[in-house]
């Protein structure tokens with residue numbers, strides 16, 4: 431099969447390209463490198479079934495030709511990271527909604543299947559967990575910029591379903607807190623990778639709020655399997671699937687687990703949300719997926735335990751520190 435992966439140099443995109451290539455497919459990876467890194471694709475250099483195109487998804491001169499030649503588009507390119515949402519909501523809407531809208535229109539025009547990567551953030555602060563795909567979306571006020579990401583991905587879901595009604599084969603997958611090698615460990619990235627780099631560098635692990643907020647941390651290998659299956663099952667088309675993990679862990683427990691797993695004797699400090707994000711932030715207390723639809727239709731089964739996933743990720747960071 432021939433695949434286009436947008437956001438290919440990013441965290442999940444780079445793993446997705448790798449597995450698709452291992453399976454014998456041809457892959458075109460597109461990324462503007464605004465956040466993604468060529469380092470994430472270094473191991474694919476020389477692979478004759480892989481081509482990387484450095485471009486923004488808004489550049490139709492590249493996008494059209496790529497969409498024309500592939501069978502399936504995995505659309506991962508997006509502005510990702512909570513700190514980005516509160517700092518630049520305009521870019522979030524431009525990339526995640528405006529450019530994505532045009533990509534979907536082109537996919538529809540050329541009749542190419544799309545797997546669209548959405549997020550557990552779309553449920554917002556709905557207190558009724560676990561979240562089923564048809565649950566209500568509950569957001570805060572418009573002047574709280576953090577909601578712009580959830581709103582942008584929700585708008586995309588409406589676009590996907592609109593095009594599905596016009597005949598586009600499209601599958602929407604909602605990821606829940608993914609971690610693993612290649613993830614952004616800066617202040618703009620996810621909490622797992624940030625804690626690991628803090629632990630390994632001997633700096634205190636900064637827990638935002640009191641650490642009682644829970645997430646279901648999902649190892650990237652499980653996410654990639656679910657993502658690929660979403661592109662394969664015809665009965666998945668026109669539907670939405672949660673892809674996450676069954677285990678709910680508080681952020682404070684996660685910090686302790688990372689200190690234990692890394693063997694480091696770091697400190698844990700608590701930082702008020704306002705100090706880190708400014709006033710335009712609101713946290714989500716619990717986030718837990720109902721996975722029954724993905725289990726039944728995609729055969730999804732997140733098998734990597736948090737302990738094993740953390741060990742693998744810590745090992746990767748240690749090897750990376752030796753290499754660079």
Ligand SMILES: NC(=O)c1ccc[n+]([C@@H]2O[C@H](COP(=O)([O-])OP(=O)(O)OC[C@H]3O[C@@H](n4cnc5c(N)ncnc54)[C@H](O)[C@@H]3O)[C@@H](O)[C@H]2O)c1
Nearest residue numbers: 437440441442462464465466486487506507508549605608
């Ligand atoms: N990581 C998670 O926990 C998580 C959770 C829910 C949803 N998602 C979704 O999964 C997808 C991948 O996320 P990720 O964690 O790998 O993020 P990431 O930031 O590592 O990857 C996104 C990639 O898109 C690229 N990009 C951004 N704007 C672009 C543009 N205009 N044109 C071309 N490329 C552009 C970036 O350079 C980056 O490499 C995103 O759509 C995200 O919303 C991720």
